[in-house]
Amino acid sequence: MLSNKLKNITPSYTIGISSKVAQLQEKGISICNLSIGEPDFNVPIKAKDVAIDALNNNKTKYDSVSGVNELKQEIIRKLKDENNANYDLDEIVISSGAKHAITNTLISILNPGDEVLVPKPYWVSYPEMIKLCSGVPVFVDTDRKNNFKITVSDIKKNISSKTKMLFLSNPSNPTGAIYTREELENIVDICIKNNIYILADEIYEKISYEDDFVSIASLSSKAKDITITINGFSKSVAMTGMRVGYSASNKTISRGISTVQGHLVSHPSTISQWCAYGALKYCSNDIDDMVKIYKKKRDLAIDMLSKINYIDYIYPKGAFYMFIDISNLKNKLDYKDSFSVEFCDKLLSNNNVAAVPGIAFGMDDYIRISYACSEENLVNGIKGIEEFVNSLL
Ligand SMILES: Cc1ncc(COP(=O)(O)O)c(C=O)c1O
Incomplete structure (x- = not known):
């Protein structure tokens, strides 16, 4: 019924995560959502x-x-x-x-x-x-x-x-x-x-x-x-x-x-x-103010992630993401098709933190988090990642 072109198209992982987050939120569970690449600001x-x-x-x-x-x-x-x-x-x-x-x-x-x-x-x-x-x-x-x-x-x-x-x-x-x-x-x-x-x-x-x-x-x-x-x-x-x-x-x-x-x-x-x-x-001043806040959150994220054993990250000079290397945990988790999907699924169901599996970006040894969210969400989300990592060891 649908076009041949569509048969080759992979549904969006990010939309998949958002719907899992929505299902949990509907059940009254509070989620630290680090998956969304959307600024936590209003239009100036x-x-x-x-x-x-x-x-x-x-x-x-x-x-x-x-x-x-x-x-x-x-x-x-x-x-x-x-x-x-x-x-x-x-x-x-x-x-x-x-x-x-x-x-x-x-x-x-x-x-x-x-x-x-x-x-x-x-x-x-x-x-x-x-x-x-x-x-x-x-x-x-x-x-x-x-x-x-x-x-x-x-x-x-x-x-x-x-x-x-x-x-x-x-x-x-x-x-x-x-x-x-x-x-x-x-x-x-x-x-x-x-x-x-x-x-x-x-x-x-x-x-x-x-x-x-x-x-x-x-x-x-x-x-x-x-x-x-x-x-x-x-x-x-x-x-x-x-x-x-x-x-x-x-x-x-x-x-x-x-x-x-x-x-x-x-x-x-x-x-x-x-x-x-x-x-x-x-609005150039508003933009400068937003970037200052992103930088503060980036530094905070780097500081917190650096203290977690077994993971590493690419040092980000721009945008508002951290690409986190989870390959050292590969033998600590059973998975069928995708390690990063399993990692993110468990992180969400066990610790209420949403991140994007690296396979969505073509690299299954990684996950991506966004720090364009509130500081509270970021801090609690990274604490959740730390707890999840420790639970695997
Ligand atoms: C690299 C990159 N290009 C383009 C876009 C799309 O931006 P827009 O909202 O303007 O369509 C995004 C959004 O996440 C992005 O990350």
Whole structure:
């Protein structure tokens, strides 16, 4: 009854966890939920005010497919001032969230059977998005010693005549690793030489604690030409439910993305776009305040996790996740198919803590927690992890 395409699609692990959490909560059990990648903040007031004004002023008609002009202008300003990348108006398309910007891009670029390099660990939706858009995800192993950041030699091992694109999540979900300028330059070089587009998912750009974040498109005009930069407002301004993201790409690709978007959704909600405009124009201080709080929680999480025996983690320089290595506990738990799923199931049922199994990101020896939650939830959740680990020993 359903399409062949859907038969290959894995249901979302994160949605599976959320429904288990909901079932337990319905029974009155209180859960420390560390599984959700959603900021624990409200949309900043100034952004809300702009959205409310837009509604009151009836900015509710169909608008341009590629997005509200004022927001596109503001994005161009931001890309220039903050990322040192110059774009024209017809190189920006605003979509209903970064997810939508990514799928628009894939529909515009991929032919059936085209291969897309996906570094492991990957964000859960990448492989499924690629498959839904007729592409073939090619998973690329990366080195733990390099904090799982992909290198030129990792890429070389996986290039074929069908390779069309490389996905790069920077800062990374799930590891929080951030690429240096030099690392990005090397990646761009090999992609230019092999005619490979780079889908640069920079949605966690603002949440970067130590080194300066470098946007790939800023590296050179050639780098800009092969890169489709994806960004959005869900993580940086806590606007998850407003659904606004965007792509910045060369004119040909942008035109393709607009064509796809025009037929599928016309454009994202105008009121949400005005909210995003308000966020860009008036809320940089709110963003800085949120990032300070994430950094405090990251340091707290590192401090607590460092004291737990048998586990280790990737040191996160950005985003709001910790990717925790549980491989030393593998022989302490009976499991059938997936160690990380069994670990997370038991952690939830025995200690009321929800985390995401690493297999969702292609790595079964890990789990991912998010610290974008309340401090109380974070502290109790990590205490729960410690108790669970100790119960296995
Ligand atoms: C790496 C990455 N890209 C894109 C998205 C999607 O963001 P949006 O809410 O803008 O669709 C997420 C959300 O979790 C993400 O982690």
